Amino acid sequence: MPSPDLPVEIDRSSGIPIYIQLEEQIRLRIRRGQLLPGTALPTVRSLAVELGINANTVARVYRDLQREGLLRLERGVGTFVTEASAEQAVEPGRLDEIANAARRLVELGRSAGLRPAELARLIETLWKETVNAER
Amino acid sequence: MPSPDLPVEIDRSSGIPIYIQLEEQIRLRIRRGQLLPGTALPTVRSLAVELGINANTVARVYRDLQREGLLRLERGVGTFVTEASAEQAVEPGRLDEIANAARRLVELGRSAGLRPAELARLIETLWKETVNAER
Amino acid sequence: MPSPDLPVEIDRSSGIPIYIQLEEQIRLRIRRGQLLPGTALPTVRSLAVELGINANTVARVYRDLQREGLLRLERGVGTFVTEASAEQAVEPGRLDEIANAARRLVELGRSAGLRPAELARLIETLWKETVNAER
Amino acid sequence: MPSPDLPVEIDRSSGIPIYIQLEEQIRLRIRRGQLLPGTALPTVRSLAVELGINANTVARVYRDLQREGLLRLERGVGTFVTEASAEQAVEPGRLDEIANAARRLVELGRSAGLRPAELARLIETLWKETVNAER
DNA sequence: GTGGTCTAGACCACG
DNA sequence: GTGGTCTAGACCACT
Numbered sequence A, B, C, D: 001m002p003s004p005d006l007p008v009e010i011d012r013s014s015g016i017p018i019y020i021q022l023e024e025q026i027r028l029r030i031r032r033g034q035l036l037p038g039t040a041l042p043t044v045r046s047l048a049v050e051l052g053i054n055a056n057t058v059a060r061v062y063r064d065l066q067r068e069g070l071l072r073l074e075r076g077v078g079t080f081v082t083e084a085s086a087e088q089a090v091e092p093g094r095l096d097e098i099a100n101a102a103r104r105l106v107e108l109g110r111s112a113g114l115r116p117a118e119l120a121r122l123i124e125t126l127w128k129e130t131v132n133a134e135r
Numbered sequence E: 001g002t003g004g005t006c007t008a009g010a011c012c013a014c015g
Numbered sequence F: 001g002t003g004g005t006c007t008a009g010a011c012c013a014c015t
Helices: A018-031 A044-051 A055-067 A084-088 A092-111 A116-134 B018-031 B044-051 B055-067 B084-088 B092-111 B116-134 C018-031 C044-051 C055-067 C084-088 C092-111 C116-134 D018-031 D044-051 D055-067 D084-088 D092-111 D116-134
Strands: A071-074 A078-081 B071-074 B078-081 C071-074 C078-081 D071-074 D078-081
Touching: A018 A055, A018 A084, A018 B116, A044 A055, A055 A071, A092 A116, A092 B092, A092 B116, A116 B018, A116 B092, A116 B116, B018 B055, B018 B084, B044 B055, B055 B071, B092 B116, C018 C055, C018 C084, C018 D116, C044 C055, C055 C071, C092 C116, C092 D092, C092 D116, C116 D018, C116 D092, C116 D116, D018 D055, D018 D084, D044 D055, D055 D071, D092 D116
Parallel strands: none
Antiparallel strands: A071 A078, B071 B078, C071 C078, D071 D078
16 A cells, blocks of 8 residues: 555644644544555655654654554554554544534533633543543 | 632643643632632632642642633732622533533544544634634 | 662663663562552653663653553652552562463473573463453 | 475564564474475565565575574575474474463463563563573 | 653664 | 664753
Protein backbone atom coordinates (compact mmCIF):
# COMPACT_ATOMS: atom_id res chain seq x y z
CA MET A 1 0.00 0.00 0.00
CA PRO A 2 1.34 3.39 -0.94
CA SER A 3 1.63 6.34 1.35
CA PRO A 4 -1.23 8.72 0.54
CA ASP A 5 -1.13 12.39 1.22
CA LEU A 6 -1.69 12.96 4.89
CA PRO A 7 -3.45 16.30 5.09
CA VAL A 8 -2.49 17.12 8.66
CA GLU A 9 -2.47 20.64 9.98
CA ILE A 10 -0.55 21.91 12.94
CA ASP A 11 -1.56 25.08 14.75
CA ARG A 12 1.53 26.28 16.55
CA SER A 13 -0.29 29.09 18.30
CA SER A 14 -3.06 27.01 19.80
CA GLY A 15 -1.15 26.11 22.90
CA ILE A 16 -1.98 22.47 22.33
CA PRO A 17 1.21 20.40 22.12
CA ILE A 18 2.16 19.55 18.57
CA TYR A 19 2.37 15.83 19.28
CA ILE A 20 -1.16 15.83 20.70
CA GLN A 21 -2.50 17.58 17.61
CA LEU A 22 -0.76 15.11 15.34
CA GLU A 23 -1.85 12.08 17.33
CA GLU A 24 -5.46 13.10 17.33
CA GLN A 25 -5.59 13.85 13.64
CA ILE A 26 -4.04 10.55 12.66
CA ARG A 27 -6.17 8.65 15.17
CA LEU A 28 -9.29 10.26 13.83
CA ARG A 29 -8.41 9.45 10.24
CA ILE A 30 -7.95 5.81 11.15
CA ARG A 31 -11.21 5.79 13.10
CA ARG A 32 -13.03 7.28 10.14
CA GLY A 33 -11.67 4.65 7.82
CA GLN A 34 -9.71 7.23 5.85
CA LEU A 35 -6.53 5.34 6.65
CA LEU A 36 -7.08 1.65 6.05
CA PRO A 37 -5.10 -1.25 7.51
CA GLY A 38 -1.85 -1.83 5.66
CA THR A 39 -1.58 1.75 4.48
CA ALA A 40 1.91 3.20 4.76
CA LEU A 41 2.31 6.49 6.57
CA PRO A 42 4.88 9.08 5.55
CA THR A 43 8.33 8.37 6.96
CA VAL A 44 9.22 10.03 10.20
CA ARG A 45 11.63 12.40 8.52
CA SER A 46 9.48 13.30 5.55
CA LEU A 47 6.47 14.13 7.69
CA ALA A 48 8.69 16.19 9.96
CA VAL A 49 9.94 18.20 7.00
CA GLU A 50 6.46 18.56 5.54
CA LEU A 51 5.06 19.91 8.78
CA GLY A 52 8.14 21.91 9.66
CA ILE A 53 8.61 20.16 12.96
CA ASN A 54 11.32 18.03 14.47
CA ALA A 55 11.67 14.37 13.55
CA ASN A 56 11.71 13.41 17.21
CA THR A 57 8.26 14.83 17.61
CA VAL A 58 6.90 12.75 14.74
CA ALA A 59 8.66 9.68 16.10
CA ARG A 60 7.01 10.22 19.45
CA VAL A 61 3.61 10.38 17.81
CA TYR A 62 4.16 7.20 15.82
CA ARG A 63 5.43 5.44 18.92
CA ASP A 64 2.42 6.51 21.00
CA LEU A 65 0.03 5.32 18.31
CA GLN A 66 1.93 2.06 18.09
CA ARG A 67 1.26 1.46 21.77
CA GLU A 68 -2.40 2.06 21.16
CA GLY A 69 -2.28 -0.66 18.54
CA LEU A 70 -3.09 1.64 15.64
CA LEU A 71 0.30 1.69 13.95
CA ARG A 72 3.02 -0.86 13.27
CA LEU A 73 6.58 0.48 13.11
CA GLU A 74 9.00 -1.57 11.06
CA ARG A 75 12.58 -0.56 11.46
CA GLY A 76 14.27 -0.23 8.13
CA VAL A 77 10.96 -0.40 6.31
CA GLY A 78 8.42 2.16 7.39
CA THR A 79 5.27 2.76 9.38
CA PHE A 80 1.92 1.13 8.64
CA VAL A 81 -1.66 1.10 9.85
CA THR A 82 -2.26 -2.18 11.71
CA GLU A 83 -4.92 -4.72 10.79
CA ALA A 84 -6.21 -4.51 14.34
CA SER A 85 -6.95 -0.82 13.87
CA ALA A 86 -10.05 -1.79 11.92
CA GLU A 87 -11.62 -2.89 15.20
CA GLN A 88 -11.43 0.66 16.45
CA ALA A 89 -13.01 2.11 13.34
CA VAL A 90 -16.28 3.96 13.67
CA GLU A 91 -18.97 4.17 11.01
CA PRO A 92 -19.31 7.63 9.46
CA GLY A 93 -22.99 7.77 10.41
CA ARG A 94 -22.12 7.47 14.05
CA LEU A 95 -19.54 10.20 13.79
CA ASP A 96 -22.15 12.49 12.28
CA GLU A 97 -24.47 11.69 15.12
CA ILE A 98 -21.76 12.51 17.61
CA ALA A 99 -20.91 15.74 15.84
CA ASN A 100 -24.54 16.78 15.96
CA ALA A 101 -24.79 16.08 19.66
CA ALA A 102 -21.62 18.06 20.20
CA ARG A 103 -22.90 20.97 18.14
CA ARG A 104 -26.07 21.08 20.18
CA LEU A 105 -24.10 21.08 23.39
CA VAL A 106 -21.90 23.88 22.16
CA GLU A 107 -24.89 26.03 21.29
CA LEU A 108 -26.51 25.47 24.65
CA GLY A 109 -23.27 26.20 26.44
CA ARG A 110 -22.63 29.37 24.52
CA SER A 111 -26.09 30.74 25.07
CA ALA A 112 -25.66 30.11 28.79
CA GLY A 113 -22.39 32.01 28.86
CA LEU A 114 -20.16 29.03 29.58
CA ARG A 115 -16.61 28.69 28.29
CA PRO A 116 -15.39 25.89 26.08
CA ALA A 117 -13.06 24.65 28.81
CA GLU A 118 -16.01 24.34 31.15
CA LEU A 119 -17.89 22.18 28.69
CA ALA A 120 -14.83 20.05 28.13
CA ARG A 121 -14.45 19.60 31.83
CA LEU A 122 -18.11 18.73 32.21
CA ILE A 123 -17.65 16.01 29.63
CA GLU A 124 -14.71 14.52 31.45
CA THR A 125 -16.57 14.56 34.73
CA LEU A 126 -19.61 12.84 33.28
CA TRP A 127 -17.36 10.34 31.56
CA LYS A 128 -15.76 9.30 34.81
CA GLU A 129 -19.15 9.02 36.48
CA THR A 130 -20.34 6.75 33.71
CA VAL A 131 -17.27 4.59 34.10
CA ASN A 132 -17.68 4.35 37.84
CA ALA A 133 -21.36 3.56 37.49
CA GLU A 134 -20.41 0.53 35.41
CA ARG A 135 -18.33 -1.02 38.15
CA MET B 1 -22.19 36.72 55.24
CA PRO B 2 -20.37 33.72 56.67
CA SER B 3 -17.94 31.51 54.82
CA PRO B 4 -19.75 28.31 53.94
CA ASP B 5 -18.14 25.00 53.44
CA LEU B 6 -16.65 24.90 49.97
CA PRO B 7 -16.87 21.26 48.93
CA VAL B 8 -14.14 21.35 46.30
CA GLU B 9 -12.36 18.25 45.12
CA ILE B 10 -8.92 18.13 43.58
CA ASP B 11 -7.74 15.22 41.47
CA ARG B 12 -3.96 15.27 41.48
CA SER B 13 -3.58 12.50 39.00
CA SER B 14 -5.90 13.92 36.35
CA GLY B 15 -3.20 15.94 34.68
CA ILE B 16 -5.44 18.99 34.81
CA PRO B 17 -3.67 21.87 36.60
CA ILE B 18 -4.89 22.31 40.14
CA TYR B 19 -5.61 26.01 39.66
CA ILE B 20 -7.83 25.20 36.69
CA GLN B 21 -9.75 22.62 38.67
CA LEU B 22 -10.27 25.05 41.53
CA GLU B 23 -11.25 27.95 39.33
CA GLU B 24 -13.85 26.00 37.46
CA GLN B 25 -15.43 24.53 40.51
CA ILE B 26 -15.78 27.90 42.21
CA ARG B 27 -16.99 29.52 38.99
CA LEU B 28 -19.59 26.84 38.51
CA ARG B 29 -20.88 27.22 42.07
CA ILE B 30 -21.33 30.91 41.52
CA ARG B 31 -23.07 30.33 38.22
CA ARG B 32 -25.41 27.86 39.81
CA GLY B 33 -26.32 30.29 42.54
CA GLN B 34 -24.78 28.13 45.21
CA LEU B 35 -22.46 30.98 46.10
CA LEU B 36 -24.48 34.18 46.34
CA PRO B 37 -23.18 37.77 46.08
CA GLY B 38 -21.61 38.90 49.32
CA THR B 39 -20.71 35.44 50.48
CA ALA B 40 -17.24 35.18 51.99
CA LEU B 41 -14.86 32.56 50.68
CA PRO B 42 -12.39 30.70 52.90
CA THR B 43 -9.09 32.47 53.43
CA VAL B 44 -6.30 31.61 51.06
CA ARG B 45 -4.38 29.79 53.76
CA SER B 46 -7.28 27.83 55.19
CA LEU B 47 -8.41 26.63 51.79
CA ALA B 48 -4.84 25.69 50.91
CA VAL B 49 -4.52 23.65 54.08
CA GLU B 50 -7.92 22.04 53.63
CA LEU B 51 -7.09 20.94 50.09
CA GLY B 52 -3.47 20.13 50.81
CA ILE B 53 -2.21 22.42 48.07
CA ASN B 54 0.11 25.39 47.89
CA ALA B 55 -1.17 28.75 49.13
CA ASN B 56 0.22 30.41 46.03
CA THR B 57 -2.07 28.27 43.95
CA VAL B 58 -5.16 29.35 45.88
CA ALA B 59 -4.06 32.97 45.70
CA ARG B 60 -3.71 32.67 41.95
CA VAL B 61 -7.22 31.28 41.66
CA TYR B 62 -8.75 34.09 43.69
CA ARG B 63 -6.82 36.62 41.65
CA ASP B 64 -7.96 35.11 38.34
CA LEU B 65 -11.58 35.09 39.46
CA GLN B 66 -11.24 38.65 40.60
CA ARG B 67 -10.16 39.66 37.11
CA GLU B 68 -13.24 37.95 35.78
CA GLY B 69 -15.34 40.05 38.10
CA LEU B 70 -16.64 37.13 40.11
CA LEU B 71 -14.70 37.77 43.31
CA ARG B 72 -13.73 40.86 45.28
CA LEU B 73 -10.50 40.75 47.33
CA GLU B 74 -10.53 43.09 50.31
CA ARG B 75 -7.12 43.39 51.75
CA GLY B 76 -7.04 42.52 55.41
CA VAL B 77 -10.67 41.48 55.38
CA GLY B 78 -11.30 38.61 53.07
CA THR B 79 -12.57 37.46 49.71
CA PHE B 80 -16.19 37.85 48.66
CA VAL B 81 -18.49 37.00 45.80
CA THR B 82 -19.25 40.22 43.90
CA GLU B 83 -22.71 41.62 43.30
CA ALA B 84 -21.93 41.67 39.60
CA SER B 85 -21.48 37.92 39.62
CA ALA B 86 -25.24 37.55 39.66
CA GLU B 87 -25.29 38.64 36.03
CA GLN B 88 -23.34 35.58 35.09
CA ALA B 89 -25.63 33.25 36.97
CA VAL B 90 -27.43 30.66 34.95
CA GLU B 91 -30.87 29.30 35.73
CA PRO B 92 -30.77 25.75 37.08
CA GLY B 93 -33.11 24.62 34.33
CA ARG B 94 -30.63 25.61 31.69
CA LEU B 95 -27.81 23.85 33.45
CA ASP B 96 -29.89 20.70 33.57
CA GLU B 97 -30.50 21.02 29.87
CA ILE B 98 -26.80 21.39 29.24
CA ALA B 99 -25.98 18.46 31.48
CA ASN B 100 -28.44 16.31 29.58
CA ALA B 101 -26.95 17.26 26.25
CA ALA B 102 -23.51 16.48 27.62
CA ARG B 103 -24.64 13.15 28.99
CA ARG B 104 -26.03 12.18 25.62
CA LEU B 105 -22.80 13.15 23.93
CA VAL B 106 -20.80 11.13 26.42
CA GLU B 107 -22.92 8.07 25.83
CA LEU B 108 -22.62 8.35 22.08
CA GLY B 109 -18.90 8.87 22.32
CA ARG B 110 -18.37 5.95 24.65
CA SER B 111 -20.37 3.57 22.54
CA ALA B 112 -18.29 4.60 19.54
CA GLY B 113 -15.06 3.91 21.38
CA LEU B 114 -13.86 7.48 21.54
CA ARG B 115 -11.81 8.89 24.38
CA PRO B 116 -12.91 11.73 26.59
CA ALA B 117 -10.06 13.90 25.33
CA GLU B 118 -11.30 13.43 21.79
CA LEU B 119 -14.76 14.66 22.70
CA ALA B 120 -13.32 17.60 24.56
CA ARG B 121 -11.25 18.50 21.54
CA LEU B 122 -14.26 18.14 19.26
CA ILE B 123 -16.13 20.60 21.40
CA GLU B 124 -13.36 23.12 21.29
CA THR B 125 -13.11 22.79 17.54
CA LEU B 126 -16.84 23.29 17.05
CA TRP B 127 -16.76 26.21 19.44
CA LYS B 128 -14.18 28.01 17.36
CA GLU B 129 -16.10 27.30 14.18
CA THR B 130 -19.21 28.79 15.73
CA VAL B 131 -17.28 31.87 16.73
CA ASN B 132 -15.82 32.29 13.27
CA ALA B 133 -19.22 31.77 11.66
CA GLU B 134 -20.54 34.70 13.66
CA ARG B 135 -18.03 37.10 12.27
CA MET C 1 6.72 10.42 51.84
CA PRO C 2 10.41 11.07 51.32
CA SER C 3 12.43 10.02 48.34
CA PRO C 4 14.53 7.02 49.37
CA ASP C 5 17.74 6.05 47.72
CA LEU C 6 16.95 4.39 44.43
CA PRO C 7 19.75 1.91 43.92
CA VAL C 8 19.47 1.64 40.16
CA GLU C 9 22.29 0.47 38.00
CA ILE C 10 22.77 1.15 34.33
CA ASP C 11 24.96 -1.03 32.17
CA ARG C 12 25.91 1.07 29.19
CA SER C 13 27.69 -1.77 27.44
CA SER C 14 24.86 -4.28 27.58
CA GLY C 15 23.26 -3.12 24.39
CA ILE C 16 19.95 -2.89 26.18
CA PRO C 17 18.55 0.63 25.88
CA ILE C 18 19.05 2.70 29.00
CA TYR C 19 15.37 3.56 29.31
CA ILE C 20 14.43 -0.12 29.20
CA GLN C 21 16.89 -0.93 31.96
CA LEU C 22 15.60 1.90 34.10
CA GLU C 23 11.97 1.04 33.52
CA GLU C 24 12.43 -2.56 34.44
CA GLN C 25 14.33 -1.86 37.60
CA ILE C 26 11.80 0.64 38.87
CA ARG C 27 8.91 -1.60 37.83
CA LEU C 28 10.43 -4.53 39.64
CA ARG C 29 10.99 -2.53 42.82
CA ILE C 30 7.35 -1.49 42.83
CA ARG C 31 6.25 -5.06 42.16
CA ARG C 32 8.35 -6.31 45.02
CA GLY C 33 6.87 -3.79 47.41
CA GLN C 34 10.18 -2.02 47.82
CA LEU C 35 8.60 1.18 46.55
CA LEU C 36 5.29 1.70 48.29
CA PRO C 37 2.36 3.83 47.10
CA GLY C 38 2.88 7.50 47.85
CA THR C 39 6.64 7.24 47.85
CA ALA C 40 8.39 10.06 46.02
CA LEU C 41 10.91 9.18 43.35
CA PRO C 42 14.01 11.25 42.70
CA THR C 43 13.37 14.25 40.49
CA VAL C 44 13.94 13.80 36.80
CA ARG C 45 17.04 15.95 36.86
CA SER C 46 18.59 14.54 40.02
CA LEU C 47 18.22 10.95 38.87
CA ALA C 48 19.69 11.93 35.52
CA VAL C 49 22.72 13.43 37.22
CA GLU C 50 23.09 10.50 39.59
CA LEU C 51 23.06 7.99 36.77
CA GLY C 52 25.06 10.14 34.41
CA ILE C 53 22.38 10.09 31.75
CA ASN C 54 20.25 12.72 30.05
CA ALA C 55 17.20 14.16 31.78
CA ASN C 56 15.08 13.42 28.72
CA THR C 57 15.80 9.75 29.13
CA VAL C 58 14.65 9.76 32.73
CA ALA C 59 11.57 11.75 31.77
CA ARG C 60 10.73 9.17 29.15
CA VAL C 61 10.96 6.40 31.73
CA TYR C 62 8.73 8.21 34.19
CA ARG C 63 6.24 8.94 31.46
CA ASP C 64 6.12 5.32 30.31
CA LEU C 65 5.58 4.11 33.86
CA GLN C 66 2.87 6.70 34.31
CA ARG C 67 1.00 5.21 31.37
CA GLU C 68 1.27 1.82 32.98
CA GLY C 69 -0.38 3.28 36.04
CA LEU C 70 2.62 2.79 38.30
CA LEU C 71 3.68 6.42 38.68
CA ARG C 72 1.91 9.73 39.09
CA LEU C 73 3.71 12.79 37.68
CA GLU C 74 2.80 16.08 39.29
CA ARG C 75 4.11 19.08 37.45
CA GLY C 76 5.76 21.49 39.80
CA VAL C 77 5.75 18.95 42.59
CA GLY C 78 7.42 15.68 41.77
CA THR C 79 6.88 12.05 40.87
CA PHE C 80 5.15 9.50 43.10
CA VAL C 81 4.23 5.84 43.20
CA THR C 82 0.47 5.54 42.64
CA GLU C 83 -1.95 3.91 45.03
CA ALA C 84 -3.10 1.68 42.20
CA SER C 85 0.39 0.25 41.87
CA ALA C 86 -0.29 -1.90 44.93
CA GLU C 87 -2.61 -3.99 42.78
CA GLN C 88 0.32 -4.99 40.62
CA ALA C 89 2.50 -5.96 43.57
CA VAL C 90 3.66 -9.54 43.84
CA GLU C 91 4.41 -11.40 47.06
CA PRO C 92 8.12 -12.13 47.58
CA GLY C 93 7.40 -15.86 47.92
CA ARG C 94 5.98 -15.93 44.45
CA LEU C 95 8.97 -14.14 43.04
CA ASP C 96 11.25 -16.73 44.62
CA GLU C 97 9.18 -19.46 43.06
CA ILE C 98 9.47 -17.81 39.69
CA ALA C 99 13.21 -17.33 40.07
CA ASN C 100 13.61 -21.02 40.88
CA ALA C 101 11.62 -22.06 37.86
CA ALA C 102 13.74 -19.75 35.73
CA ARG C 103 16.96 -21.11 37.19
CA ARG C 104 15.90 -24.65 36.39
CA LEU C 105 15.07 -23.67 32.83
CA VAL C 106 18.43 -21.97 32.41
CA GLU C 107 20.27 -25.07 33.60
CA LEU C 108 18.36 -27.34 31.27
CA GLY C 109 18.88 -25.00 28.39
CA ARG C 110 22.61 -24.67 29.00
CA SER C 111 23.16 -28.37 29.28
CA ALA C 112 21.36 -28.82 25.97
CA GLY C 113 23.56 -26.25 24.29
CA LEU C 114 20.89 -23.62 23.72
CA ARG C 115 21.53 -19.90 23.79
CA PRO C 116 19.89 -17.47 26.15
CA ALA C 117 18.14 -15.72 23.28
CA GLU C 118 16.60 -19.03 22.24
CA LEU C 119 15.18 -19.58 25.67
CA ALA C 120 13.85 -16.05 25.78
CA ARG C 121 12.20 -16.57 22.43
CA LEU C 122 10.74 -19.88 23.57
CA ILE C 123 9.18 -18.08 26.51
CA GLU C 124 7.59 -15.46 24.32
CA THR C 125 6.24 -18.07 21.96
CA LEU C 126 4.69 -20.09 24.77
CA TRP C 127 3.31 -16.93 26.27
CA LYS C 128 1.43 -16.06 23.12
CA GLU C 129 0.10 -19.60 22.82
CA THR C 130 -1.22 -19.40 26.34
CA VAL C 131 -2.92 -16.12 25.59
CA ASN C 132 -4.48 -17.45 22.41
CA ALA C 133 -5.62 -20.61 24.17
CA GLU C 134 -7.57 -18.41 26.60
CA ARG C 135 -9.63 -16.83 23.87
CA MET D 1 19.15 -34.17 -0.97
CA PRO D 2 16.17 -32.08 -2.04
CA SER D 3 15.11 -28.80 -0.53
CA PRO D 4 12.14 -29.49 1.75
CA ASP D 5 9.49 -27.02 2.58
CA LEU D 6 10.78 -24.72 5.25
CA PRO D 7 7.72 -23.76 7.28
CA VAL D 8 9.10 -20.56 8.75
CA GLU D 9 6.88 -17.83 10.08
CA ILE D 10 7.80 -14.19 10.39
CA ASP D 11 5.97 -11.85 12.73
CA ARG D 12 6.56 -8.35 11.44
CA SER D 13 4.86 -6.66 14.35
CA SER D 14 6.73 -8.46 17.11
CA GLY D 15 9.57 -5.98 17.19
CA ILE D 16 12.05 -8.85 16.97
CA PRO D 17 14.37 -8.34 13.99
CA ILE D 18 13.44 -10.52 11.08
CA TYR D 19 16.92 -11.98 10.73
CA ILE D 20 16.85 -13.08 14.37
CA GLN D 21 13.50 -14.76 13.90
CA LEU D 22 14.71 -16.58 10.82
CA GLU D 23 17.99 -17.65 12.34
CA GLU D 24 16.41 -19.11 15.42
CA GLN D 25 13.78 -21.03 13.56
CA ILE D 26 16.29 -22.63 11.23
CA ARG D 27 18.69 -23.32 14.08
CA LEU D 28 15.94 -24.97 16.10
CA ARG D 29 14.92 -27.19 13.20
CA ILE D 30 18.48 -28.39 12.81
CA ARG D 31 18.76 -29.01 16.53
CA ARG D 32 15.56 -30.99 16.53
CA GLY D 33 16.78 -33.17 13.69
CA GLN D 34 14.10 -31.86 11.36
CA LEU D 35 16.81 -30.65 9.01
CA LEU D 36 19.39 -33.40 8.58
CA PRO D 37 23.01 -33.01 7.41
CA GLY D 38 23.23 -32.69 3.67
CA THR D 39 19.77 -31.26 3.28
CA ALA D 40 19.54 -28.36 0.85
CA LEU D 41 17.90 -25.13 1.97
CA PRO D 42 15.83 -22.93 -0.32
CA THR D 43 17.81 -20.46 -2.36
CA VAL D 44 18.23 -17.02 -0.89
CA ARG D 45 15.93 -15.48 -3.47
CA SER D 46 13.19 -18.07 -3.29
CA LEU D 47 13.04 -17.95 0.49
CA ALA D 48 13.01 -14.15 0.37
CA VAL D 49 10.08 -14.17 -2.05
CA GLU D 50 8.23 -16.83 -0.08
CA LEU D 51 8.51 -14.85 3.14
CA GLY D 52 8.09 -11.49 1.51
CA ILE D 53 11.31 -10.15 2.97
CA ASN D 54 14.49 -8.65 1.58
CA ALA D 55 16.99 -11.02 -0.03
CA ASN D 56 19.80 -9.30 1.85
CA THR D 57 18.15 -10.38 5.07
CA VAL D 58 18.03 -14.04 4.04
CA ALA D 59 21.63 -13.87 2.87
CA ARG D 60 22.65 -12.48 6.23
CA VAL D 61 20.92 -15.33 8.02
CA TYR D 62 22.61 -17.98 5.91
CA ARG D 63 25.96 -16.28 6.43
CA ASP D 64 25.49 -16.11 10.22
CA LEU D 65 24.52 -19.76 10.39
CA GLN D 66 27.51 -20.64 8.26
CA ARG D 67 29.79 -18.98 10.79
CA GLU D 68 28.17 -21.09 13.47
CA GLY D 69 29.03 -24.17 11.48
CA LEU D 70 25.42 -25.17 10.88
CA LEU D 71 25.26 -24.36 7.18
CA ARG D 72 27.60 -24.74 4.23
CA LEU D 73 27.32 -22.23 1.37
CA GLU D 74 28.46 -23.61 -1.95
CA ARG D 75 28.80 -20.88 -4.48
CA GLY D 76 26.78 -21.55 -7.59
CA VAL D 77 25.27 -24.66 -6.10
CA GLY D 78 23.27 -23.92 -3.02
CA THR D 79 23.15 -23.97 0.76
CA PHE D 80 23.30 -27.17 2.79
CA VAL D 81 23.12 -28.35 6.36
CA THR D 82 26.64 -29.37 7.47
CA GLU D 83 27.62 -32.80 8.75
CA ALA D 84 29.03 -31.09 11.85
CA SER D 85 25.59 -29.76 12.69
CA ALA D 86 24.66 -33.19 13.97
CA GLU D 87 26.86 -32.55 17.00
CA GLN D 88 24.62 -29.69 18.03
CA ALA D 89 21.50 -31.78 17.73
CA VAL D 90 19.47 -32.26 20.86
CA GLU D 91 17.43 -35.34 21.65
CA PRO D 92 13.69 -34.71 21.40
CA GLY D 93 13.24 -35.89 24.99
CA ARG D 94 15.43 -33.11 26.26
CA LEU D 95 13.63 -30.51 24.23
CA ASP D 96 10.36 -31.70 25.71
CA GLU D 97 11.84 -31.37 29.15
CA ILE D 98 12.95 -27.83 28.38
CA ALA D 99 9.58 -26.95 26.92
CA ASN D 100 7.88 -28.19 30.05
CA ALA D 101 10.14 -26.15 32.29
CA ALA D 102 9.45 -23.13 30.13
CA ARG D 103 5.72 -23.72 30.20
CA ARG D 104 5.79 -23.88 33.98
CA LEU D 105 7.73 -20.65 34.16
CA VAL D 106 5.30 -18.94 31.81
CA GLU D 107 2.35 -20.01 33.93
CA LEU D 108 3.96 -18.79 37.12
CA GLY D 109 4.89 -15.51 35.51
CA ARG D 110 1.46 -14.93 34.07
CA SER D 111 -0.33 -15.67 37.32
CA ALA D 112 1.98 -13.17 39.03
CA GLY D 113 1.17 -10.47 36.49
CA LEU D 114 4.62 -10.25 34.94
CA ARG D 115 5.22 -9.47 31.30
CA PRO D 116 6.94 -11.78 28.86
CA ALA D 117 9.81 -9.34 28.43
CA GLU D 118 10.41 -9.42 32.17
CA LEU D 119 10.72 -13.19 32.17
CA ALA D 120 13.02 -13.07 29.18
CA ARG D 121 15.19 -10.55 30.93
CA LEU D 122 15.21 -12.66 34.10
CA ILE D 123 16.48 -15.59 32.10
CA GLU D 124 19.27 -13.60 30.57
CA THR D 125 20.30 -12.28 33.96
CA LEU D 126 20.37 -15.74 35.50
CA TRP D 127 22.28 -17.05 32.51
CA LYS D 128 25.05 -14.53 32.99
CA GLU D 129 25.22 -15.31 36.70
CA THR D 130 25.60 -18.98 35.92
CA VAL D 131 28.39 -18.24 33.50
CA ASN D 132 30.20 -16.07 36.00
CA ALA D 133 29.78 -18.67 38.75
CA GLU D 134 31.61 -21.18 36.56
CA ARG D 135 34.69 -19.07 36.30
C1' DG E 1 12.50 23.89 41.49
C1' DT E 2 9.18 20.54 39.42
C1' DG E 3 7.77 18.11 35.09
C1' DG E 4 6.58 18.93 29.77
C1' DT E 5 7.65 20.12 25.14
C1' DC E 6 10.50 20.93 21.35
C1' DT E 7 14.71 21.44 18.69
C1' DA E 8 19.11 20.04 16.51
C1' DG E 9 22.05 16.74 15.69
C1' DA E 10 24.72 12.48 16.44
C1' DC E 11 25.09 7.51 16.09
C1' DC E 12 23.11 2.88 15.69
C1' DA E 13 20.36 -1.27 13.95
C1' DC E 14 17.74 -2.99 10.35
C1' DG E 15 16.38 -4.16 5.45
C1' DG F 1 16.78 4.91 3.60
C1' DT F 2 13.97 3.24 7.54
C1' DG F 3 12.96 3.75 12.63
C1' DG F 4 15.35 3.91 17.60
C1' DT F 5 18.13 5.89 21.11
C1' DC F 6 20.53 9.39 23.34
C1' DT F 7 22.48 13.94 24.20
C1' DA F 8 22.49 18.97 25.07
C1' DG F 9 20.09 22.70 25.74
C1' DA F 10 16.23 25.97 25.33
C1' DC F 11 11.78 27.60 26.88
C1' DC F 12 7.35 26.95 29.18
C1' DA F 13 3.65 25.82 32.78
C1' DC F 14 2.83 24.77 37.32
C1' DT F 15 3.46 24.74 42.54
